[in-house]
Amino acid sequence: MARRVLVGAASLGALAVHLLAVPALAQGAPQPDSPTAPTAVLSDAQDEGAGEEIVVTGFRRSLAEGLELKREAIGVRDSIVAEDIGKFPEANIADSLQRIPGVILGRDGASNEGQRISIRGLGSDFTVTTINMAPVRTTSSLNVGSSARDFNYDVFPSELFGRVDVYKTPLANLEEGGIGGNVDLQTPRPFDSNGRVIRYTAQANYNTQSKEWGPRGSLLVSDTMGDFGALFGIAYSRTVNERSGFQSTGGYNSSVIGSGGYNTPAGRPRPLVGPFEFQLDLDNPRANFGSLSRDQVANGYLPRFYRVFASNNERERLGLVGSLQYKTDRLDVSLDGIYSRLTDSSDEYTFGVPVRNSRTVRGTTSPPGRGTNSGLIPLNVQLDEYNNLYGTFGNTSLLTESFYRDGETEFLYGILRAQYQISDNLTLSAQGNLSKSEAHLSQNRIVSNIYSVDTTFDPSADVSYPTISSPVDFTNPRNWTDPSLGFGDSFEDDKQRNARAVLDWTVFDDGERMFAVKFGGSYVSTTKEVARRDSSGLAATRTLPGGGTFRTIDVFSYMDPFVQFGALRNGGNDGFPSQFATFSRDFVLNTLDANGANEEAPFLLNGAFEAEEAVATGFLEGNFKVPLFGSELRGNVGLRYSDTRTIINNYVSAGAGRFEPAERRGGYDNWLPSASLAFDVTPELTLRASGGRTITRNALSTIAGSTVVPNVFNADVTVGNPDLLPQIADQYDLVAEWYFAPGGLLSAGVFQKDIRNRPFAFQDFVPFGSLGLSPSAFNATSLGFPDGNIPDDFQIRRTVTINQGDLNLRGLELAYQQNFTFLPDPFDGLGVTSSFTYIDQEGGDFVASSGTTRSISFVPEYSYSITGFYEKGPFSLRGSYNYRAKTGTSFNNLGNDQIVYFAPQGYLDGTVSYRINDYIELRLDALNITNVNTYTYYENPDQPDGNGLSRRDNSFFNGTTIAFGIRGRI
Numbered sequence: 002m003a004r005r006v007l008v009g010a011a012s013l014g015a016l017a018v019h020l021l022a023v024p025a026l027a028q029g030a031p032q033p034d035s036p037t038a039p040t041a042v043l044s045d046a047q048d049e050g051a052g053e054e055i056v057v058t059g060f061r062r063s064l065a066e067g068l069e070l071k072r073e074a075i076g077v078r079d080s081i082v083a084e085d086i087g088k089f090p091e092a093n094i095a096d097s098l099q100r101i102p103g104v105i106l107g108r109d110g111a112s113n114e115g116q117r118i119s120i121r122g123l124g125s126d127f128t129v130t131t132i133n134m135a136p137v138r139t140t141s142s143l144n145v146g147s148s149a150r151d152f153n154y155d156v157f158p159s160e161l162f163g164r165v166d167v168y169k170t171p172l173a174n175l176e177e178g179g180i181g182g183n184v185d186l187q188t189p190r191p192f193d194s195n196g197r198v199i200r201y202t203a204q205a206n207y208n209t210q211s212k213e214w215g216p217r218g219s220l221l222v223s224d225t226m227g228d229f230g231a232l233f234g235i236a237y238s239r240t241v242n243e244r245s246g247f248q249s250t251g252g253y254n255s256s257v258i259g260s261g262g263y264n265t266p267a268g269r270p271r272p273l274v275g276p277f278e279f280q281l282d283l284d285n286p287r288a289n290f291g292s293l294s295r296d297q298v299a300n301g302y303l304p305r306f307y308r309v310f311a312s313n314n315e316r317e318r319l320g321l322v323g324s325l326q327y328k329t330d331r332l333d334v335s336l337d338g339i340y341s342r343l344t345d346s347s348d349e350y351t352f353g354v355p356v357r358n359s360r361t362v363r364g365t366t367s368p369p370g371r372g373t374n375s376g377l378i379p380l381n382v383q384l385d386e387y388n389n390l391y392g393t394f395g396n397t398s399l400l401t402e403s404f405y406r407d408g409e410t411e412f413l414y415g416i417l418r419a420q421y422q423i424s425d426n427l428t429l430s431a432q433g434n435l436s437k438s439e440a441h442l443s444q445n446r447i448v449s450n451i452y453s454v455d456t457t458f459d460p461s462a463d464v465s466y467p468t469i470s471s472p473v474d475f476t477n478p479r480n481w482t483d484p485s486l487g488f489g490d491s492f493e494d495d496k497q498r499n500a501r502a503v504l505d506w507t508v509f510d511d512g513e514r515m516f517a518v519k520f521g522g523s524y525v526s527t528t529k530e531v532a533r534r535d536s537s538g539l540a541a542t543r544t545l546p547g548g549g550t551f552r553t554i555d556v557f558s559y560m561d562p563f564v565q566f567g568a569l570r571n572g573g574n575d576g577f578p579s580q581f582a583t584f585s586r587d588f589v590l591n592t593l594d595a596n597g598a599n600e601e602a603p604f605l606l607n608g609a610f611e612a613e614e615a616v617a618t619g620f621l622e623g624n625f626k627v628p629l630f631g632s633e634l635r636g637n638v639g640l641r642y643s644d645t646r647t648i649i650n651n652y653v654s655a656g657a658g659r660f661e662p663a664e665r666r667g668g669y670d671n672w673l674p675s676a677s678l679a680f681d682v683t684p685e686l687t688l689r690a691s692g693g694r695t696i697t698r699n700a701l702s703t704i705a706g707s708t709v710v711p712n713v714f715n716a717d718v719t720v721g722n723p724d725l726l727p728q729i730a731d732q733y734d735l736v737a738e739w740y741f742a743p744g745g746l747l748s749a750g751v752f753q754k755d756i757r758n759r760p761f762a763f764q765d766f767v768p769f770g771s772l773g774l775s776p777s778a779f780n781a782t783s784l785g786f787p788d789g790n791i792p793d794d795f796q797i798r799r800t801v802t803i804n805q806g807d808l809n810l811r812g813l814e815l816a817y818q819q820n821f822t823f824l825p826d827p828f829d830g831l832g833v834t835s836s837f838t839y840i841d842q843e844g845g846d847f848v849a850s851s852g853t854t855r856s857i858s859f860v861p862e863y864s865y866s867i868t869g870f871y872e873k874g875p876f877s878l879r880g881s882y883n884y885r886a887k888t889g890t891s892f893n894n895l896g897n898d899q900i901v902y903f904a905p906q907g908y909l910d911g912t913v914s915y916r917i918n919d920y921i922e923l924r925l926d927a928l929n930i931t932n933v934n935t936y937t938y939y940e941n942p943d944q945p946d947g948n949g950l951s952r953r954d955n956s957f958f959n960g961t962t963i964a965f966g967i968r969g970r971i
Contacts, residue, residue: 059872060879061820063090064834065744068818075624075637076170076677076691077734077750083163083189085200085970092217092926092964094162094186095154096910099883101167102748102814102836105864106883108908109141109155110244110935111314111347113208113928113962116141116155120169120181121752121812122840122860122888125151127697129179132186132414133337135434136176136525138495139412141343145442145493149700150178156343156412156438158236158320160202160219163189169752170734171675171693173620173639174503174519180697180730180756188337190324191223191230198223204924204966206240209932210570210958211313213241217964221322232324238317245311245569246465246936246957248351249304251712252276253389253939253952254897256283256299260360261896275897277305277715280360282376287395289380298379301390302897302952307458307469308353308400309578310957313566315346331422339414349404350564352581353469354397354456358714358784361396370398370452372787380455387948388941389460397456399475403565403584404446405595412438426507430521433500443490445595447584449481449560459576465934465956468576475581478560486551489535490599498526519622519639525615529701532609536595536602538777543601546594559588570958606660607774610651610705610721614698618643633681641673645698649705649723654773660707665723671696689736689750696727699760703802708772713780718772720801730756736814744832746818754810759844761805762893769795810860812840830873837865845892847900847942855942857889857900875916882909887949890937899939904949908933925965932961 063084070080079101083089091097095115099106107125109116117125130137130152141153168175168183175183204217221234252275260280282288283295290298319342326335361376368374375398382392416434423429451473460467473480503521510517541551563580571577589595622639646668652660675693682688702721709719736750770793781789818834842858849855864885871878884907891901909931914924936956938949 059084059877060090060870061744061832061872064818064832068740068744068746070166071746072687072738072740075635075679075689076168076172077689077736078169079167081165085194089159089162091910091912092159092928093154094157094159094165096928097159098165098167098184100834100836100866100868100881102816102866103169103812103838103864104167105861105885106908108929108935108959110957110959111312111345112155112240112242112316113959114155116153117151118154118184119860120167120179121754121810121838122864123181123754123810125149126700127179127181128152128184129176129182130184130186131176132339132436133188133416133418133432133434134176134185134501135416135432135436135497135499136178136527137414137436137438137497138527138529139438140410140440140493140495141345141408145408145440145491149702150698152184153410156318156410157186157339157341158219158238158318160221160234160236161188161320161322161339161341162186163193170677170691170732171673171695172637172677173622173641173673173675174521176523176525177616177618177641177643177671177673177696178698180695180728180732180754188322188324188339189221189223189232189234190335190337191225191232191326192328194223196225199971200969201971202924202966202968204926204964204968206238206962206964208240208242208960208962210245210960211241211243211566213243215239215241217966228327228329230324230326230328232322232326234320234322236318236320239315240962241313241315242960242962243311243313243566244957244959245309246934246955247460247467247953248308248310248353248956249306249954250308251305251357252895252897252901252954253302253304253899254279255302256281258897275899276895277357278360279303279356279358280376282361282378282396285361285376285378285396287378287380291381291383293382293384297384298382298390300388301382301384302388303356303390304952304954305357306353306355307467308351308355309469309569309581310349310351310955311564311569312347312349314348317344318342332420334419335417337416337418339412341410341412343410345406345408347404347406347408348565348586349402349406350581350583351400351402351404352475352578353400354394354458355400358780359398367787368452370396370454372782385461385951387944387951389951391458391460393455393457395455396453397471399451399454399456399471399473400448401475401481401581401583402446402448403589404444405586405589406442406444408440408442410438410440412436426510428505429502430505431500431502434498436495436497436499438495440493441490443596443599444487445489445589445599446487447589447593448485448487449557449582450483451475451480452482457576460951462576463572463574464951464953465936465958466570466572466574466577468574469578470576475578476562478557478562478582481557481560481582484551484556486537486540486593486595488537488540488595488598489533489602490596491533492531494530496528498524500524513628515624515626517624519624520620522617522619524617527614527616528611529614530611531702532604534599534602534604536598539602540593540595540598543598545592546597547592551593559592560584606652607654607708607710607778610649610701610707612650612701612705613648614701615646616643629680632683635679635681637675637677639675641675642670643673643696644668644670645727647704647723651705651707651721653707659773667723669726671727671729685740687738687740689734689738691734693732695730695732697730698727699725699802703760708774710774710778713778716769716779716784716795717798717800718774720799722801722803725760725802726758726804728756728758728760730754742819744818744820746816748814748816750814752810752812752814756808756810758804759806759808760802762800762891763803763805764798764800764893766796767799769793769797772797772799807844808859809843810840811843812838814838827873830871830876832870832872833868834870835865835867837863839863845889847889847892848894849898849942850894850896851898851943853942855900857892859889861885861888861905877914877916878912880909880911882907884908898941898943900942902938902940902949904934904936904938906933906935907931919969920971921967921969923965924968926963928962929959930961932958934958
């Protein structure tokens, strides 16, 4: 780890040394005494010895304008600007944002696209996203039901936006809620460009794993006629992506730990049993420990599942943007709107051995491999250096799953904005907007089993494509039995109403000194509705469209002896199953009428809620500039007051599996001060200092949820906490920026965030009878009750989120950007923009059962981004590499002494373009060029590090996505 940190820092350092070694740069570039508005006209005098001005276009122009916006800010702000109207630098806005120091991109594995961002390591729910300064929420179609506050950027085509601002330090006029930062997306308007503009793109995209093609295109038309302008844009894309690899579906556990939770006697606390329960059948006459002892085998770790995972996802996205604008010298009025529709159709297939809930109870009469006679028998097993148990086991089950997900998100946004310059020193701005995000996800699967067979599991050949083999033919449909259904759907709808008014008063401005006041207020009303239905039981007995029921038809006559979208990649390990029997989408959705059953099923009241959150805010800012030591000092001081009121409508237990509606009201208020200073030491050197208080509200699912069963196979429930308070952070920044040349920057900054009221998952055990749930809420057989009746005194682990603990972050950010115009032709077209972020965390310790303590970093300790580009004449080439270190997910010890980490990841993307003329530009884009392996893994603090080599979950490859085509301006 330390070596990677040093490499990243040394890379920036070496670039800086090279920079200082270039004599032409020592002179610096003439800069105004105070920052001016962005311009793409850069002086080239120091390079050519003349006063010629060169108009910069393309990616360089985007970087140059972003840099000027950064300079003019008082606090710490970064910007990404479109190369031209309707011409964003990257195909996805989130992909552009990862070039900003401290911004880390989370990609959607189903599409290879950037989906969410985190700022300075804090998760995406610590970031507030606004469109034209109006807060919005949206949920991706495959992310329905999370009830998170994060923002899903993949809902929108990048062609709909013209600029993005990232605020890392608080300002009183910014919406509160983002301890990580604020991101404002700005839609284009007609007067962003003079006269008529028609811009288009037409591309075809290809995924190297799915080997499928899809179209992408856009058209934007803008025109101004006197004081009136109109703009309209449309963008469409369709992609097909495939991902494959290994899944453990929820961690690792040992037989000793996992055997502790079955049928705990009444009145005795139920012990921690890790993330799942199981018990090896070590007393079976077939058991063979080989060179291992009984205790070694019993304490060896096994995954919850060892199974193949493969999915094929077709994504379709349509986006519309429109703007009507009236603009005079004093009045600017616009009506802007966005519509976006994102659909995902995912075909997912899994195959493997379930370990979870398997055990053999002494004296059982169940058939081998089923019910209470399902304990795995070690036959020829080994332990690796990380105490993982693998090899051949008897009495195992094989399980195949055909899973079909269909998701849709529709987003609608409208805003009326007006700005009126009352006098030369007084301006009034006001806006009102409505937005709505409606997301629906259906999840329908059919599962079948083969019982009591010998199976070999061996990850030593390929940890992502391990060996899973058995003497039985798992491509023969007639070898499968005991089919079951898992049908259901979820809804998550967000509605927001926002009104905002701001008065800007320049009290005085004589050129050298300025003092201005900004005061205003806003009102934001947000309503979130979440509901879920489960039709599994209903679907098994209802009459099917073709006659009969699921229980009476010959299900396996519909089964195919292959994976529906073809043989899977196996990484070169022939032991990894590339084919196994599955059911088709047509059988599940049409023959079994899965969604018809979903529509008939009642909503699950224990998981449904509606939460309204109303926030009334007032703020006051003072901005000033004064001469100081022959230079200029600029400042901003502000205070924001927010009053938050919540109304939660959910359902509480009325006993005997019944729920009744309940309403809960709550609220809190916050005073949020902020201050920022920017001192232009010289025309090239700027120092910044900022401080302030911010908040982040917790996910509504942890606030408004009732009693939810996360997994029917585990005796666990989660309960919402309406009294949960927001996290509060005091934060400080200090930055030095050297603008050493046109388009050039070398900066270094430090920051600190002290966060309190952290959410903590508190766990206890309660009798099943106290929850008011029906036994059908769980898989009763897996809990040890094959008759389906769970005793009232059976102990259930309950989790509720409370405010507890602090988290302190201290970090370093470095950035370097330069156009290498000092190089001889043709190398003078080269350039680079790069950043490095290091974060030290205090707070959040994982405690093993041995007493060993390890500090868990919930943020990546370091991340870096390097983008190299070449622009010369009509040719442009750009490559970006973005890396983040491993990240912990929780400091809770579930009893299995396992720390869960997101593995380190580095993504390489690239773009090549050639401009034939002003009307046609050829373009090639590639995402995930190296087809990076994404995965989570588990470490035990009392064992050697490096478990990422073997103890994995969700270890996938997503393929490379390539798009090529044309774009241009008419």
